[in-house]
Amino acid sequence: MSEKKEDVRFGRFGTVSFTKTMRVNDFIDHLEKGKVMFTHCKTCGANFFPPRADCSGCLSSDMDWREVSGTGKLVSYSQLQYAPVGFEADVPYSIAMLDYGDFQIFGRFGNDLDPAEVKIGMPMATVANTLSNGQLNFVFNKA
Amino acid sequence: MGKVAIIGVGQSRFVRNYPGSIRELAFEGFKEAITDAGITPQDIDASILCSAPEYDKQRSPSAVVAEYLGLNPQPTFYVESLCSSSSTGLRMAYAMVASGVHDVVAVIGLQKMSEISSAESQERMGRGADIQWESPFGTMMPAYYAMHAQAHMDKYGTTLEDLAMVRVKASTYGQINERAVFRKPVTQDMFTDPKNMMSGPVSSPLRVGDCCANADGTSCLIVASEERARSFCRKPVWILGVGAASASVNLTGRDTLYGLRAAEQAAKQAYAMAGLGPRDIDVAEVHDCFTIAELLAYEALGFVGPGGAKELIRSKETYKEGIIPVNVDGGLLSKGHPIGATGGSQVRTIVLQLRGEAGDIQVRDPQIGLVHNIGGVGIYGNVTILGNE
Numbered sequence: 001m002s003e004k005k006e007d008v009r010f011g012r013f014g015t016v017s018f019t020k021t022m023r024v025n026d027f028i029d030h031l032e033k034g035k036v037m038f039t040h041c042k043t044c045g046a047n048f049f050p051p052r053a054d055c056s057g058c059l060s061s062d063m064d065w066r067e068v069s070g071t072g073k074l075v076s077y078s079q080l081q082y083a084p085v086g087f088e089a090d091v092p093y094s095i096a097m098l099d100y101g102d103f104q105i106f107g108r109f110g111n112d113l114d115p116a117e118v119k120i121g122m123p124m125a126t127v128a129n130t131l132s133n134g135q136l137n138f139v140f141n142k143a
Numbered sequence: 144m145g146k147v148a149i150i151g152v153g154q155s156r157f158v159r160n161y162p163g164s165i166r167e168l169a170f171e172g173f174k175e176a177i178t179d180a181g182i183t184p185q186d187i188d189a190s191i192l193c194s195a196p197e198y199d200k201q202r203s204p205s206a207v208v209a210e211y212l213g214l215n216p217q218p219t220f221y222v223e224s225l226c227s228s229s230s231t232g233l234r235m236a237y238a239m240v241a242s243g244v245h246d247v248v249a250v251i252g253l254q255k256m257s258e259i260s261s262a263e264s265q266e267r268m269g270r271g272a273d274i275q276w277e278s279p280f281g282t283m284m285p286a287y288y289a290m291h292a293q294a295h296m297d298k299y300g301t302t303l304e305d306l307a308m309v310r311v312k313a314s315t316y317g318q319i320n321e322r323a324v325f326r327k328p329v330t331q332d333m334f335t336d337p338k339n340m341m342s343g344p345v346s347s348p349l350r351v352g353d354c355c356a357n358a359d360g361t362s363c364l365i366v367a368s369e370e371r372a373r374s375f376c377r378k379p380v381w382i383l384g385v386g387a388a389s390a391s392v393n394l395t396g397r398d399t400l401y402g403l404r405a406a407e408q409a410a411k412q413a414y415a416m417a418g419l420g421p422r423d424i425d426v427a428e429v430h431d432c433f434t435i436a437e438l439l440a441y442e443a444l445g446f447v448g449p450g451g452a453k454e455l456i457r458s459k460e461t462y463k464e465g466i467i468p469v470n471v472d473g474g475l476l477s478k479g480h481p482i483g484a485t486g487g488s489q490v491r492t493i494v495l496q497l498r499g500e501a502g503d504i505q506v507r508d509p510q511i512g513l514v515h516n517i518g519g520v521g522i523y524g525n526v527t528i529l530g531n532e
């Protein structure tokens with residue numbers, strides 16, 4: 001008897017993931033290979049980050065994966081000195097958002113980046129990252 | 144559509160560790176509201192329970208609350224929009240009464256947050272954001288609002304001192320509000336004294352003093368048709384405008400972080416429906432879950448133009464004697480923020496103000512009041528405008 005194996009790859013995303021099964025779970029395979037990807041709607045050309053399986057503009061589900069490249073502008077950030085349950089070991093860390101024009105990316109600063117060195121509006125790059133607990137995410141570094 | 148009034152208001156004390164269950168908590172505000180309205184539970188045609196889930200064990204809490212309050216067999220409904228749940232409940236009640244489906248509706252907001260630890264509470268609040276793409280980074284409410292604060296400071300030159308001024312104002316009134324959870328005075332220099340708790344870092348640039356306190360509490364509003372209002376009530380307060388809007392949960396869908404679009408849109412709708420503008424408002428309650436949130440509200444509501452909030456707080460024009468008194472009950476910062484009860488509590492404050500029954504915090508002769516209540520980090524925007532006859 002064979003059972004279809006459940007696709008739980010998204011459980012590897014972030015320090016603690018709250019979901020496992022998404023139709024964009026291929027994101028995790030790309031991330032493992034060092035690539036941060038967005039989805040591109042083949043029907044209407046819209047680009048999405050976070051990646052979506054379905055286009056909210058034209059309702060098509062025909063999507064391509066494309067790699068996030070270049071730099072985005074820092075929109076804002078905050079350094080946490082107090083963390084929710086499950087993230088205590090990461091403190092302090094900084095969450096942030098970059099604007100790539102077509103889309104924005106929400107994530108974290110790289111660990112060695114001191115928030116005192118950053119300025120809103122500065123260009124930063126998004127890179128794949130492996131956390132100390134073996135989980136995967138992506139971080140923003142100075143470009 | 145017919146006119147709709149609020150004919151009774153009630154609220155418990157907002158406390159840490161309420162020594163009872165959620166149904167018992169609900170009783171406190173409900174009893175006060177129906178006593179205030181001069182009605183009995185049999186006069187109520189339907190009830191709406193408003194809370195954010197996962198802070199207590201009860202599932203489908205509207206049913207146990209309706210049972211406990213003697214509101215069977217009337218229909219009961221559960222609505223949720225995080226921190227603005229009871230403003231959403233009020234909007235639902237407004238629609239039910241205006242459409243003639245029901246004549247008298249009780250809107251009961253409640254939250255018992257103390258069954259879980261503060262860190263667990265932050266984790267649950269964090270999951271009121273995008274759990275797929277944001278929460279895995281370790282987000283929490285103060286951090287999201289901190290990003291808005293950072294953006295507002297960068298764009299408009301708002302300072303840490305401006306943020307502290309909001310907290311100082313809140314404590315001015317929290318001290319004299321018997322229902323408030325935080326009744327101690329707060330001064331500007333506490334924020335610069337590293338030994339003072341208020342200056343403790345939470346999520347830059349926000350400090351402990353910039354954040355509201357969790358609390359257990361309940362609120363209750365009795366909403367009625369014009370006919371019923373006039374038969375029951377000495378001083379009905381009329382709902383003149385209701386506005387509601389939503390924004391993307393994930394911050395990546397927002398075009399700016401130095402303002403909350405859902406609040407701006409809700410305000411626009413409420414002003415248009417009431418045929419009023421920002422200058423007509425005599426007293427306001429705004430959603431100051433964090434100090435920055437009050438400044439964002441001044442701008443979203445049009446009390447000042449974009450970037451003008453800092454001037455308004457510096458000139459003390461939002462104090463009780465100012466041009467536009469805001470949160471003269473201590474706000475969420477001092478009164479406390481029992482999530483599902485908050486909107487109803489804000490409405491209660493405005494109703495008492497308009498009736499001239501606000502006691503020590505009474506603003507001089509207000510005729511029009513406004514409530515701004517936000518769910519999540521700008522996900523749900525709600526603005527309600529109330530007025531006298």
Ligand SMILES: [Zn+2]
Pocket residue numbers: 041042043044045046055056057058059060
């Ligand atoms: Zn499309």
